Amino acid sequence: MDRLWELFLDSFPKILLPGLTMTIPLTAISFSLAMVIAVVAAMIVYVRVPVLTQLIRGYVWIFRGTPLLVQLFVVFYGLPKVGVLIAPFPAAVIVFSLNEGAYCAETVRAALEAVPVGQFEAGYCVGMSFLQTMRRIVLPQAMRTAFPPLSNSLISMVKDTSLAANITVTEMFMATQRIVARTYEPLLLYLEVGLIYLIFSTVLTLIQRRGEKKLSAYTALAKK
Amino acid sequence: MLLEIRNLTKSFHGQQVLKGIDLSVSAGDAAVILGPSGAGKTTLLRCMNFLETADGGEITFDGKTRPIHEMSKREIREYRMHTAFVFQSFNLFLNKNALANVTEGLTVVRKTDAKTAKRLGMEALDRVGLADHADKYPHQLSGGQQQRVAIARALATNPEIIFFDEPTSALDPELTGEVLSVMRSLANDGMTMLIVTHEIEFARTVSNRIVFMEDGEIVETGETKRVFTHPQKERTAAFLKINTEPKEEET
Numbered sequence: 001m002d003r004l005w006e007l008f009l010d011s012f013p014k015i016l017l018p019g020l021t022m023t024i025p026l027t028a029i030s031f032s033l034a035m036v037i038a039v040v041a042a043m044i045v046y047v048r049v050p051v052l053t054q055l056i057r058g059y060v061w062i063f064r065g066t067p068l069l070v071q072l073f074v075v076f077y078g079l080p081k082v083g084v085l086i087a088p089f090p091a092a093v094i095v096f097s098l099n100e101g102a103y104c105a106e107t108v109r110a111a112l113e114a115v116p117v118g119q120f121e122a123g124y125c126v127g128m129s130f131l132q133t134m135r136r137i138v139l140p141q142a143m144r145t146a147f148p149p150l151s152n153s154l155i156s157m158v159k160d161t162s163l164a165a166n167i168t169v170t171e172m173f174m175a176t177q178r179i180v181a182r183t184y185e186p187l188l189l190y191l192e193v194g195l196i197y198l199i200f201s202t203v204l205t206l207i208q209r210r211g212e213k214k215l216s217a218y219t220a221l222a223k224k
Numbered sequence: 225m226l227l228e229i230r231n232l233t234k235s236f237h238g239q240q241v242l243k244g245i246d247l248s249v250s251a252g253d254a255a256v257i258l259g260p261s262g263a264g265k266t267t268l269l270r271c272m273n274f275l276e277t278a279d280g281g282e283i284t285f286d287g288k289t290r291p292i293h294e295m296s297k298r299e300i301r302e303y304r305m306h307t308a309f310v311f312q313s314f315n316l317f318l319n320k321n322a323l324a325n326v327t328e329g330l331t332v333v334r335k336t337d338a339k340t341a342k343r344l345g346m347e348a349l350d351r352v353g354l355a356d357h358a359d360k361y362p363h364q365l366s367g368g369q370q371q372r373v374a375i376a377r378a379l380a381t382n383p384e385i386i387f388f389d390e391p392t393s394a395l396d397p398e399l400t401g402e403v404l405s406v407m408r409s410l411a412n413d414g415m416t417m418l419i420v421t422h423e424i425e426f427a428r429t430v431s432n433r434i435v436f437m438e439d440g441e442i443v444e445t446g447e448t449k450r451v452f453t454h455p456q457k458e459r460t461a462a463f464l465k466i467n468t469e470p471k472e473e474e475t
Contacts, residue, residue, distance in 0.1 A: 116315075118313055118315035119315060119318065121275055121311070121315060122309075122311065122316070122317060123317075124274075124275070124304065125273060125275070125304060125307075125309035126304075126308070126329030126377065127301060127304050127305045127329055127334070127381070128329070128332060128333055129301065132332055136332060137317050137319065137320075140319045141319050144319070217361070218318060218319045218320070218321075218361040218362075218363070219318075219363065
């Protein structure tokens with residue numbers, strides 16, 4: 001028992017460190033890019049820009065319809081076949097942001113569509129352009145609506161980054177696998193890495209709650 | 225003549241809802257458009273501020289005449305800088321407090337500096353009696369208060385004309401009074417207003433001109449007193465009779 005406890009304490013920083021230096025940056029960068037993709041894609045579909053709308057529908061269709069792991073393999077192991085070599089970390093960033101962007105584009109689009117059309121009309125009538133009304137009035141309201149599901153996606157992504165171990169990104173899960181190979185204590189170590197993912201998710205959940213409260217200033221839920 | 229439209233037409237799904245409307249508004253007019261539901265009153269008002277695109281017709285504003293459907297986005301925005309619109313459902317910016325609702329058109333569109341915008345915004349809120357609600361969000365205000373903020377928002381940009389689209393129709397009966405009294409005071413101050421309303425008594429006592437519409441056409445237009453006492457068309461007389469008699473019995 002003492003030996004297990006010692007292993008736990010000894011491995012904890014060794015797993016946490018790649019969590020802090022790999023899992024979190026991978027998530028943060030990919031999710032930020034995914035948000036940019038999502039908002040731009042959602043706005044294009046929302047205003048039905050010809051051609052671009054169809055392209056985005058195709059993009060969402062493909063990235064939502066195929067497994068994340070397959071996408072990672074295609075980009076990292078497949079593309080070199082046609083001369084495109086991408087290092088593990090950037091390859092993971094590309095796949096995660098495109099994959100997450102596809103899901104979040106739909107979330108943001110639905111949230112945009114939930115904003116009453118009268119908000120646009122009021123913006124136009126005080127002289128604002130479409131883009132001004134979008135940026136100052138409609139998008140902030142849509143992002144408030146989209147915030148909980150987007151937080152969901154973010155938490156999901158933290159855990160999904162473990163798949164990057166398959167394309168040799170030395171994030172938390174790969175670090176754990178390496179320790180397991182050395183110590184033959186899979187139960188303890190996989191539970192341990194699970195615990196660390198749980199801690200990460202819990203922190204994000206707490207941040208989500210605070211963020212929601214802050215964003216709710218103008219909604220009827222504000223005082224609850 | 226401040227604003228004039230000629231031969232304005234509009235169809236929805238092949239059904240013509242405006243059949244060639246001619247209408248003019250002079251500076252200082254408080255004109256009310258009356259008529260039964262489905263007459264095209266709201267569509268007319270929305271076409272006049274380009275919330276709907278008319279199929280055809282001409283608009284003259286500040287001495288310039290343009291075919292409506294040829295107007296560019298820029299021209300429409302330029303026109304809207306001089307007009308304001310009050311909606312049936314208020315349409316306050318839900319993510320902005322009362323003051324920010326009022327100043328948005330100043331700071332964002334007219335590039336007024338923040339300090340001046342705040343002063344003008346507070347003046348506008350004061351004019352509708354809501355200066356002490358400046359930091360409240362729309363959901364914290366009653367319907368009547370929201371509509372008064374919407375009127376303040378319309379006033380803040382110092383428009384040459386304000387369009388009112390059934391401003392009291394979404395309100396509880398006991399809240400219509402506060403909105404109508406604000407509008408009455410605007411009319412007294414000489415604000416040019418074009419109002420679609422079902423408040424016949426308000427139309428009779430506040431407006432100087434009546435436009436009576438039915439079935440996509442203007443049936444009769446004239447000075448308020450004349451229209452109420454000597455309507456020239458039978459249809460106008462019938463509408464006014466039905467809509468005023470019960471009210472008189474009540475009082």
